[in-house]
Amino acid sequence: MPSLTYAEENYLKAIYHLSDGGKNNVSTNDLSKEMKTKPASVSDMLRKLSEKEVINYRKYYGVTITEEGKKSALQIIRKHRLWEVFLVEKLMFSWDEVHDVAEELEHIKSPILIQRLDDFLGNPKYDPHGDPIPDEFGDVKARPRLPLNELMVNDGGQIVAVKDSSAAFLRYLDKVGAYIGARIKVLDKVEFDGSLEILVDNKKTLFMSKDVAGNILIMQTS
Amino acid sequence: MPSLTYAEENYLKAIYHLSDGGKNNVSTNDLSKEMKTKPASVSDMLRKLSEKEVINYRKYYGVTITEEGKKSALQIIRKHRLWEVFLVEKLMFSWDEVHDVAEELEHIKSPILIQRLDDFLGNPKYDPHGDPIPDEFGDVKARPRLPLNELMVNDGGQIVAVKDSSAAFLRYLDKVGAYIGARIKVLDKVEFDGSLEILVDNKKTLFMSKDVAGNILIMQTS
């Protein structure tokens, strides 16, 4: 694995996520938006990442991630998610407070550290947002899951993850009781704007916009 | 407190240590040696640190640390030592493995993180090398201590800290059973080279060079 700088690691992770794990091509503008840097800066970085052979770069046509790149990205993601577990399980952070800190901690370079952290945490399989934690070889146990807004009326399931890890969104979910593991059922869908009426844990009903529902990921059971 | 870069934090910490907590003047060459950078690079950095008012810099005459600088340095040292405790107490690192990792972790910027880490660890007062951990206000409880080579024959005490935290030195101490807390007594001193014969825990006798003894810090009891 090539050694990557802090900035290179952040770009590579963004490419991995934007390409949906390497499946799609990623454009300069998409990366620019994601990284909050100008397209010119992205072009520059793509040249560097391409020289380190973690991406395939065809000028003007965007990038795909290489096998090597995928491995590197997955190790960074592994570290990010393990640190998030640590912060929530051990340091009593709430799930909306961990992202930015993990964004820094993920760059600490020490294989022994991450292996022992993993053991200390009891080798967790999912992070506080329900995302799977890659193992030391980069293998990910993906659970089948789909956005809540894609369920039909009367469909039910369990919340297994969230797409958006921003503090604002997670605090809203806390407020309405939509934690990970909650059982939900779609009671009604409004044709006009796609908003939903949801039954949570067979107790509370709750209305949410299509936008919100699109960021809640469900493991369907019926 | 001014915001400092990663490199600036490392220089400031080195200045704090080389000046013995702000007591002495530090020269460009001393810093150059400590930081493993060229004197020219040090001069450059001193200008920057001086602009941020964490040091007093008189060209050609070295630097002293300001009150602001001392506060910043102590916060970095606090983080470094708390992380070292975490690594040893929670992640089962040995005391010779923690320094380099803590050197990275100390730069993570999150007040809430360090406060909660402190609580999680039970607000420890000393790090694995016996060094005191500054509190959130930068107050340090210094224990009186002196290098083992300065004891007289028949003087006794307890090992409370080590000056050198290098893996090589610490592994040597492990091998001879000179851990922190061990009770020692000076049985003999060789006039010629200053080497010592030591009784450890009233059990084992052990010979060590003046150089080694100078890096072991003792709380004297007799």
Place this chain on the structure above:
DNA sequence: ATATTTTTTTAGTATAATCTAAATCACTAT
């Protein structure tokens, strides 16, 4: 098929942290 718009790259600049080589200052020893 051509013109317009959008996307992307290139060129040139800036800041941070490092280096080497050259210049300058301070201290020491005659």
Place this chain on the structure above:
DNA sequence: ATAGTGATTTAGATTATACTAAAAAAATAT
């Protein structure tokens, strides 16, 4: 008092990451 030595600073270059402005390529619309 001055020459020499060593320490320190300055000048100029390099690498990494970012920026703005301009040029070029690709995509879209007429």
